[in-house]
Amino acid sequence: MTAVVGAAEGPGDLQGSAARWRRRYAVDRIMRWGLPLALLVVLAPLFDMIYWIAVRALPTFTLATLTTDQVGLGGGLYAMIVGSFTLLGLATGFAAAVGIAAGMYTAEYAPPPVARWARVAGNLLAGIPAIVLGYFGYYALVLYTHWGYTTLAGGITLGVFMVPFIYRTADLAFANVPSEQREAALAMGARPGQYLTRVAWPIALPAILSGVFLAMAIGLGETAPLLYTAGWSSTPVAGLFQPTSFLTGAIWNFYDYPATEGSFQALAFQAAFLLLVLVIGLNVVVQAVAERYRRRTRGMRA
Amino acid sequence: MDEPHPPGDRSGPDRPPAFLGPPAPAAPAPPRRERSLGRWLGSPLALAPLLLLGIVVAVLAIASEGQNFGLSFWGPVWAFNPTDPAGSTYGIALFALGTAITAGAALLLASGLSLAISIALTVYLPPRTSRVLTTLTDLLAGIPSVVYGIWGFVVLAPYFASSLEPTLRNALGWLPGFGGPESAIGGGSGLLLGIFILTLMVIPLTTAVMRESLRSVPRELVEAGLALGATPWEVVRRVRLRVARRGLWGAVFLGFGRAVGESVALAMVLGNTVQFPPSLYGGSSTIASFIFTQLDSAFFYPELLRALVEFALVILILTIAFNLLGQRAVSEVRPRAVAGAGGRA
Structure with a gap:
């Protein structure tokens, strides 16, 4: 096909032969379908993935799966569920504190060059491979501190992993507050601090929350930052300085055992199923919160 | 924050201030001190991501203890001897090859598919369908990599070994990499499965970036093309793809950064062998997946730990480089598109 939109051919092109016209639209139709x-x-x-994981997990999935410890070759996921949520809680606490504060200051206070560098660094932090962070946690928090495998080390490493996701959305959320709101607040005599806490914060909150939930969904599914920091334990987490098991670790540890009824592999599939449900659920929450945010700011911009 | 409000200030937690009633009397200017304090405190806080990035890199650099990247490190020999860890050879080349093959092939496939998907989503599909499908492709990004891994290992590997790989070998055996003896096909774990899984894992990212770059093409350009009598496809090819070019490349770079760093899923489906892969059906290891599988035993061998930190630094530098390239391209999508429109019009 020769140049069609090219300026050189001019309007004569529009009156091409019927055959040529048909050919051009045939190509378009091929692409369309x-x-x-x-x-x-x-x-x-x-x-296919969702189907097969459900097929492998559901026949043996009972309430006991959620409430009993892992015993011998089988048992339930109780310890891993508790561990996953403990780790996630620690990590979210750390990441939300750092991420929201950093995002707020990047959007509101930082001079433009500082803000630019901070944003680039945030994106790079998000790009660090999980296993590299895992090595970082292993070296800095397990070996160097002589803690050994601990829940705290796992939580901090996972938190570092989650920071950039919360940071980016918090930054965007504050930057997206309509500037009329700021101008109105400042014109009425609000101090920048008052503007931030009473005007910008309530407007930005849904977006920040959706960022936090998104980071939680991502953090819940991570294995590499945890395997060599949180260690493993078949009983529920006993303290911050004790190792813990977690759902993704169950999959990694048990996936290549032979498949028999009530086996390790069944446990791995149950963990995978539970993770899918949790992650998809969190994503739905993110969508709902983001939708709410859109509705809230749409009215303001109108 | 309980300072007395100037009269007329009706700001409250859920009522943004608005001019209700008579205009407020002129409020005193915000105290200078508070603003500058905020700025002063703010800069280090805003730099928290930069700080964290620096800490991670510094810790890795310290962990490598300064004796890095010797000649044998870049070589193809990995011969770890537990009884003589200091005299063992730690070469990265085989793993770098694994990373190059899996990430390269996955990116090639993912870029093509993502381009097709993002064109379909932005140009051809009706908005409602497009929104639903966008949610679904984004969902793909949320699925944990271990879940991809267990699905690949338990469900796909037997299928790959019993039907897909023999079929490919018979049909495409003349192509380098697709041939090899029948025995080369093992349990299905190997490069082909790794590439397949990695492609699926990268697609959501590349699709999202490509979609947004295509969306940011100025409407006037598209309409001008259509008004000249071009078919929608001709507008895609000659206008949208050209204007969004940088963003599309950005997607590829960002995707490559993601692919290089993937460890868990590949450790589950790649076979974890340390060898020159005889064919696409053979096992392999990538730098990231190898760190993941070896870190456990590194506990007892400081030399092994040091070799692995060099591996970690290599992929860290690679991902940072590709992310920087990708970000640069992506961040310039909008301004350039507009400038281009002005320049050509």
């Missing part, structure tokens, strides 16, 4: 097929290529595996 062909390109969406790529979506099928990608979504088919997604549904």
Whole structure:
């Protein structure tokens, strides 16, 4: 096909022969129906994955799976669920404190060059491979401190991993507060601190929360920062300086055992199923919160 | 924050201030001190991400204890001898090859698929369908990598070994990498499965970035193209793709950074062998997956731990480089698109 939109050919091109016209639109039609097929290529595996994990997990999935400890080859996921949420709680506490504060200051106070560098650093931090952070946690918090494998080390490492996700959304949330709101507040005599806590914060909160939930969904699914910091334990977490098990660790530790009824592998699939449910649930929450935020700011911009 | 409000200030936690009633009398200017204090305190806090990044890099540099990257480090020999850890050879080349093959092939496949998907989503599909499908592709990004791994290992590997790989070998055996003896096909774990899984894991990221770059193409350019009589596809090819070019490349770079860093899922489906992969069906290891599987035993061998930190530094530098390239390209999407429109119009 030769240049069609090229300026050189001019309007004469529009009066091309009927055959040529048909050919051009045939190509367009092929693309119209062909390109969406790529979506099928990608979504088919997604549904296949969800289907197979449900098939492998559900026959043996009972309430006891959630409430009993792992015993011998089988048992339940209680210790891992408690461990995962303890780690996630620690990590979210750390990451939310650092991320929200940093995001707020980047958007509101930092001079533009500082803000630019901070944003670049935030994006780079988000790009650090999880296993590199795992090594960092292992070296700095397990070996150097002589703590050994601890829940605290796992929580901090996971927290460092989660910081950039919260930071980015908090930064955006504050930056996206309509400037009329700031101008109105300042014009009425509010101090910058008052503006931040009473005007910007309530407006930005839903977006910040959706960032926190998103970071939690990502953190819940991570293995590499935890395996060599939180260690492993088949009983529920006993303290901050004790090792703990976690859901993703259950999958990694048990996935290659032979598949028999009530086995380690069944436990791994149950953990995978539970993770899928939790992660998809958190994503739904993120969508709902983000939608609420959009509605709230839309009214202001109108 | 309980300072007395000037009259007329109706700000409250859930009532943003607005001019209700008579205009407020002129309020005193905010005290200078508070603003500068905020700025002064703010800069280090805003730099928290930079600080964390610095701490991570510094710890890794300290962990490597300064004796790094010798000649044998870049070599292809990995011969770890537990009885003589100091005399062992720690070469990265085989793992770098694994990373290059898996990440390269996955990116090639993911870029093509993502381009097709993002064009379909932004141009061809009706908005409502497009929104639902966008949510679904984003969901793919949220699935934990261990879940990809267990699905790949337990569900896909037997299928790969029993039907897909023999079929490929018979059909494409003349291509380098696709041939090899029948025995080369093991349990299904190997490069082919690793590439497949990695492609799926990278697609949500590349798709999201490509989608947004295509969306940020100025509407006037698209409409101008259509008004000239171009078909929608011709507008895609000659306008949208050209204007969004940098953002599309940015997606590829960001995707590569992601692919290089993936460890868990690959450790589960790649076979974890230390060898020159005989074919696409053979096992392999990437730098990241190898660190992941070896860190446990490194506890007892300081030399092994040091070798692994050098591995970690290599992928850290690679990911930082690719992320910087990607960010640069992506951040320039909008301004350039507008400038381009002005320049050509």
